[in-house]
Amino acid sequence: VILNVDLGSDVPIYQQLRDQIVEAIADGVLIQGSPLPATRALAADFGINFHTVNKAYDLLRQQGLIRLNRGTGAVVTSTAADPAFRAEWTARARTLLAEAIVRGLPADDVLATCRSVLDSFRTAPPEDTP
Amino acid sequence: MTVAIVLSSALSALVLVLALMLPSIAGRTVPFGVRVPAQHADDPAVARQTRIYRRRVLLGGIAAAAVGVVIFALTGETLLLPLTVFLLVGVWYGCFFLAHHEIQAAKAAGRWYEGLRQGMAADTRLRTDPPRFPWLWLTPALIITVATAVIGAILYRSMPATLAVHYGAEGVPDRWAAKSVGAAFSLVFVQIGVTALLGAIAAGIVLRSRSDIDPAHPVASARWHRSYVALGAKALLGLVAMIDLGLLASSLVMWTATVTSWAPLVVVLPILAGVVVAVVVLARNNREPDRGEEDTGLTHRDDDKYWRGGLFYVNRDDHALWVPRRFGIGWTVNLGNPRAAIFLAGIGALIGLAVALRFPG
Numbered sequence: 001v002i003l004n005v006d007l008g009s010d011v012p013i014y015q016q017l018r019d020q021i022v023e024a025i026a027d028g029v030l031i032q033g034s035p036l037p038a039t040r041a042l043a044a045d046f047g048i049n050f051h052t053v054n055k056a057y058d059l060l061r062q063q064g065l066i067r068l069n070r071g072t073g074a075v076v077t078s079t080a081a082d083p084a085f086r087a088e089w090t091a092r093a094r095t096l097l098a099e100a101i102v103r104g105l106p107a108d109d110v111l112a113t114c115r116s117v118l119d120s121f122r123t124a125p126p127e128d129t130p
Numbered sequence: 131m132t133v134a135i136v137l138s139s140a141l142s143a144l145v146l147v148l149a150l151m152l153p154s155i156a157g158r159t160v161p162f163g164v165r166v167p168a169q170h171a172d173d174p175a176v177a178r179q180t181r182i183y184r185r186r187v188l189l190g191g192i193a194a195a196a197v198g199v200v201i202f203a204l205t206g207e208t209l210l211l212p213l214t215v216f217l218l219v220g221v222w223y224g225c226f227f228l229a230h231h232e233i234q235a236a237k238a239a240g241r242w243y244e245g246l247r248q249g250m251a252a253d254t255r256l257r258t259d260p261p262r263f264p265w266l267w268l269t270p271a272l273i274i275t276v277a278t279a280v281i282g283a284i285l286y287r288s289m290p291a292t293l294a295v296h297y298g299a300e301g302v303p304d305r306w307a308a309k310s311v312g313a314a315f316s317l318v319f320v321q322i323g324v325t326a327l328l329g330a331i332a333a334g335i336v337l338r339s340r341s342d343i344d345p346a347h348p349v350a351s352a353r354w355h356r357s358y359v360a361l362g363a364k365a366l367l368g369l370v371a372m373i374d375l376g377l378l379a380s381s382l383v384m385w386t387a388t389v390t391s392w393a394p395l396v397v398v399l400p401i402l403a404g405v406v407v408a409v410v411v412l413a414r415n416n417r418e419p420d421r422g423e424e425d426t427g428l429t430h431r432d433d434d435k436y437w438r439g440g441l442f443y444v445n446r447d448d449h450a451l452w453v454p455r456r457f458g459i460g461w462t463v464n465l466g467n468p469r470a471a472i473f474l475a476g477i478g479a480l481i482g483l484a485v486a487l488r489f490p491g
Contacts, residue, residue: 002343004249004426007247007249
């Protein structure tokens with residue numbers, strides 16, 4: 001999977017990496033069992049400090065999306081949503097939807113956007129088989 | 131005498147051709163070792179410096195050759211001829227640095243990076259499913275090394291009691307050693323050292339070199355990197371085989387006590403051929419067409435601050451050991467990486483071994 005880092009973005013690099021890996025999983029490009037590079041190797045490809053990649057992987061691990069293997073990298077896992085995740089995700093969705101409302105986006109547009117984003121996931125063929 | 135002239139002329143010609151080709155084979159967005167945004171790759175300042183650089187290299191090359199001729203005419207010392215090659219490389223880097231400096235000034239004055247979104251890209255598949263090391267290409271070098279040892283073992287009884295271990299520039303032996311396993315097989319040890327070292331470098335390039343993907347066209351760029359590292363490793367392994375072949379030929383000259391003024395040629399010709407092929411192959415740098423991949427809107431980040439004079443890469447935050455070179459072609463080590471010290475120590479040890487063994491050349 002291709003990962004891009006935008007240095008001009010307000011979003012920290014580790015967050016950008018984490019978000020793109022989540023999207024790749026949602027897309028189906030990464031599936032359960034797909035390997036991810038070791039933190040040092042990925043950091044070397046970007047020419048960034050490996051602690052940055054570590055931080056991204058740590059977030060993904062806490063969220064149950066990857067399993068870390070010492071030294072060899074990480075593997076994508078799937079964890080079903082639990083009530084705690086639902087509550088936390090709903091809170092974030094609430095903030096995001098509130099932003100749309102306060103900026104005057106019509107509710108129909110917001111719903112249509114949600115629908116098309118949801119439909120866009122799981123359409124890409126997986127790049128690695130477990 | 132003639133051999134030394136032929137060899138230094140051939141080497142000088144190779145360096146000169148490489149120097150003149152450099153602007154065409156270096157990455158488009160790194161002209162003379164300065165990172166520039168794609169929209170400034172064909173900037174008038176770059177075009178102007180390229181013209182000036184080529185003229186300087188050509189004049190410098192002629193001057194270096196003239197110096198070589200004058201030195202030879204005055205001293206008649208053929209051992210000084212390779213110096214012209216070093217002189218030429220020095221002139222080449224000087225011309226490169228002047229162009230580097232001017233383009234850097236134009237880039238700063240024109241604020242080429244202002245308002246651009248800088249970024250980096252990586253392809254995780256290059257790590258999780260890395261390009262394969264071309265093991266098959268290592269076999270010629272191994273076969274030649276084993277063959278040298280076997281031929282040496284067979285010939286050992288018939289070898290003369292004293293072996294020529296060093297040749298003067300005329301191809302006439304000027305240093306001798308009593309026959310012993312150490313003296314007879316000295317070049318086999320060099321073969322093993324060279325094969326191990328260059329094999330390790332080839333493996334390092336395939337598995338560990340920085341992909342340096344263009345964030346504007348990451349997919350095509352990653353595809354190109356995958357094929358280029360495989361090509362680079364094969365070129366290096368081919369070079370190893372040719373070096374080992376030269377050492378085999380040199381061993382045969384030593385073991386059969388052959389005296390010929392062309393003795394240095396049997397060592398250097400295969401190596402020179404290997405170098406020429408490797409250079410031609412590696413010169414196919416940055417040639418991957420974009421194939422209509424949509425531009426992501428990102429520009430490769432300006433990483434000039436990690437380069438010293440466009441020559442040395444020093445970045446402590448970077449865990450990469452091998453990064454694409456800016457002066458010349460191929461890869462260079464990240465001097466900010468502690469492992470670079472280990473690598474350089476290995477090179478130093480090998481050169482020390484070669485000097486200690488006084489192998490001909």
